[in-house]
Amino acid sequence: MRLLLLWIVIEVACNVEHRQFSFYTKTSTLVNRCSGTSLIASVETVNILDCASICFHEFHCRRFSYCSADSSCKLFRDGTDCVTAGNGNTCSCYRKNIGRKPSMVTCPLGYHGESCQHIIKDCTEGFDRGWNISDVSKALVYIQPTASLEPFEVFCDLKHVSGTIILERNNNCSDENFNRSRTEYEKGFGEVSKNQWIGFNKLLAMIENRPGFNFTIQIALKDEDGNSCNNFYRGLKLENSSNGYSISFVSNDTNSCGDSFVDGRPFSTYDADYTDYQCATRFGGGWWFANQPNCTKGFLTGSMKGSTTDNFWYGSFDNRVLRRATMWLIGSII
Known part of the structure; x- marks a missing residue:
């Protein structure tokens, strides 16, 4: 797995008492003619944090990409790395390691448990x-x-x-x-x-x-x-x-x-x-x-x-x- 050593925690609309948060790992952006993964939505956002916020609120979002060149934010239901057909230098890819809301936990597909601790x-x-x-x-x-x-x-x-x-x-x-x-x-x-x-x-x-x-x-x-x-x-x-x-x-x-x-x-x-x-x-x-x-x-x-x-x-x-x-x-x- 090609993971970069950059970790971010996005706490969007955070309620400390109920611990609502998403935890992301930065992964790779690859150049390929086909993506091979399932796109949930593509929207325009102001910055990468807004894109992460949208992924946080979408329960089935387990990965997102943000491209600063056109402010595009893409949400995916599976996968680790992101794919672009052109120059990917302006794009960043993040996998959701865990997303927690009251009574709801989103894990990378294959993982499960309250803390995504099982596979x-x-x-x-x-x-x-x-x-x-x-x-x-x-x-x-x-x-x-x-x-x-x-x-x-x-x-x-x-x-x-x-x-x-x-x-x-x-x-x-x-x-x-x-x-x-x-x-x-x-x-x-x-x-x-x-x-x-x-x-x-x-x-x-x-x-x-x-x-x-x-x-x-x-x-x-x-x-x-x-x-x-x-x-x-x-x-x-x-x-x-x-x-x-x-x-x-x-x-x-x-x-x-x-x-x-x-x-x-x-x-x-x-x-x-x-x-x-x-x-x-x-x-x-x-x-x-x-x-x-x-x-x-x-x-x-x-x-x-x-x-x-x-x-x-x-x-x-x-x-x-x-x-x-x-x-x-x-x-x-x-």
């Missing part, structure tokens, strides 16, 4: 808390699996028991380099809900959270004409680093997109290639490549620029340009 361990817990019927059915949420030392932010689909994005490719957002080392694929990279890979360390921690669950990988694709499809790979088994993060499934439903996933293969990167054909180097990204000359029938960590190393998926999407590709981790009780 959910995965999206399933958010579903169990009934967040799927509130204003946050799809949102950026903080989680901390049991095996994780620190919380991290994920995109949850709380309409499912445990819907979490593990890979996002979106051509509408700014580019992200996916030709990364094994270490980088272990840690994760990119911007959540834009172009990102969650990282094997976090993915395994989420799976280990629920030993009694059956996990499914959902692959959702969309082409340049707006056509879409969804594949489901059920009974996920993901090995650890000693076994190269090999992936396998019990069954699949691939009638929608066509089956282009190589089952039972380890994950190759340019510096840790499990093939005899330098597949990761040739294709320009890490993937579960087959040990054969053509390497794979599906590839979602390439470029999205119309090059020879673009993402592709053979089957119903043959010869189509992929504009968006998403991999979800979905859990259900066995």
Whole structure:
């Protein structure tokens, strides 16, 4: 999390007896073509304190940005950092760590308790808390699996028991380099809900959270004409680093997109290639490549620029340009 060492406490219309206040942390303003978060309102204000005051009074506001160039104040229901498509030098971003009013507490999504002292361990817990019927059915949420030392932010689909994005490719957002080392694929990279890979360390921690669950990988694709499809790979088994993060499934439903996933293969990167054909180097990204000359029938960590190393998926999407590709981790009780 890219947090600057600047803390402010905004006590707006403060009633000392009832302790009404908001506590904010200054975060980062990033340049990207898409925001990927939920805007509540955009208003014009005099200064940053007025913007903070508006966020304080709006119960669902958990983050705000203020841009001095045009005096714009934007309120968001989730997320940590703010995004601008242009020059962000005149903009500041703040996350609400806690907002307290009589009988009401606002926490960053994922945190809960009278002082926001607790955190959910995965999206399933958010579903169990009934967040799927509130204003946050799809949102950026903080989680901390049991095996994780620190919380991290994920995109949850709380309409499912445990819907979490593990890979996002979106051509509408700014580019992200996916030709990364094994270490980088272990840690994760990119911007959540834009172009990102969650990282094997976090993915395994989420799976280990629920030993009694059956996990499914959902692959959702969309082409340049707006056509879409969804594949489901059920009974996920993901090995650890000693076994190269090999992936396998019990069954699949691939009638929608066509089956282009190589089952039972380890994950190759340019510096840790499990093939005899330098597949990761040739294709320009890490993937579960087959040990054969053509390497794979599906590839979602390439470029999205119309090059020879673009993402592709053979089957119903043959010869189509992929504009968006998403991999979800979905859990259900066995």
